[in-house]
Amino acid sequence: GQQVMQIPQYQHVQEGEDFTTYCNSSTTLSNIQWYKQRPGGHPVFLIQLVKSGEVKKQKRLTFQFGEAKKNSSLHITATQTTDVGTYFCAGQRYNNNDMRFGAGTRLTVKP
Amino acid sequence: DARVTQTPRDKVTEMGQEVTMRCQPILGHNTVFWYRQTMMQGLELLAYFRNRAPLDDSGMPKDRFSAEMPDATLATLKIQPSEPRDSAVYFCASGKTREGLNTEAFFGQGTRLTVV
Numbered sequence: 001g002q003q004v005m006q007i008p009q010y011q012h013v014q015e016g017e018d019f020t021t022y023c024n025s026s027t028t029l030s031n032i033q034w035y036k037q038r039p040g041g042h043p044v045f046l047i048q049l050v051k052s053g054e055v056k057k058q059k060r061l062t063f064q065f066g067e068a069k070k071n072s073s074l075h076i077t078a079t080q081t082t083d084v085g086t087y088f089c090a091g092q093r094y095n096n097n098d099m100r101f102g103a104g105t106r107l108t109v110k111p
Numbered sequence: 112d113a114r115v116t117q118t119p120r121d122k123v124t125e126m127g128q129e130v131t132m133r134c135q136p137i138l139g140h141n142t143v144f145w146y147r148q149t150m151m152q153g154l155e156l157l158a159y160f161r162n163r164a165p166l167d168d169s170g171m172p173k174d175r176f177s178a179e180m181p182d183a184t185l186a187t188l189k190i191q192p193s194e195p196r197d198s199a200v201y202f203c204a205s206g207k208t209r210e211g212l213n214t215e216a217f218f219g220q221g222t223r224l225t226v227v
Contacts, residue, residue, distance in 0.1 A: 045215035092213050101154040
């Protein structure tokens with residue numbers, strides 16, 4: 001079945017440093033979504049990428065979808081303590097309706 | 112402010128007891144997902160529905176888990192009998208699917224289940 005691999009599992013950074021998390025799928029995806037979950041909270045939608053090679057930005061966050069639509073990345077520039085949480089990618093395959101999540105990358109930020 | 116509502120928020124039960132978790136999806140959403148979250152397994156997809164019809168429940172242990180949508184405002188996830196390894200946070204999420212494309216999923220607050 002579909003597997004979405006996400007690395008790293010953990011990332012600890014100093015405030016102001018950059019952060020990147022990567023997702024890789026074993027199959028081509030029709031789209032990929034990114035979510036953020038704060039400690040004790042629930043996943044909250046950040047963005048959806050649909051097109052091959054797509055790049056989207058939200059302030060300090062940059063999201064990319066690979067040309068083959070099998071991988072994606074989330075990059076945060078100049079992290080802040082408010083960025084703390086776990087970042088998940090979730091992929092949907094073609095001709096399939098499920099959304100399967102990666103294992104998540106837990107980000108901690110030292111002030 | 113539309114939101115997905117899950118009840119109960121917390122549930123502690125003894126092994127062997129039946130557990131029913133409920134979810135009220137956002138009005139107008141046609142897709143409902145059930146996920147289970149543990150430290151070891153992350154977010155596992157258990158089952159999902161489109162227009163109330165179950166599309167896939169291959170992620171669930173069939174002998175003890177069941178998921179239903181008796182109407183458009185209610186989705187249920189039942190465990191009978193419950194076991195300690197079922198302890199986890201169970202999330203319901205709803206969203207719209209258009210032309211086969213899932214749009215953003217809105218998650219409920221989750222039900223934290225502890226089976227002792």
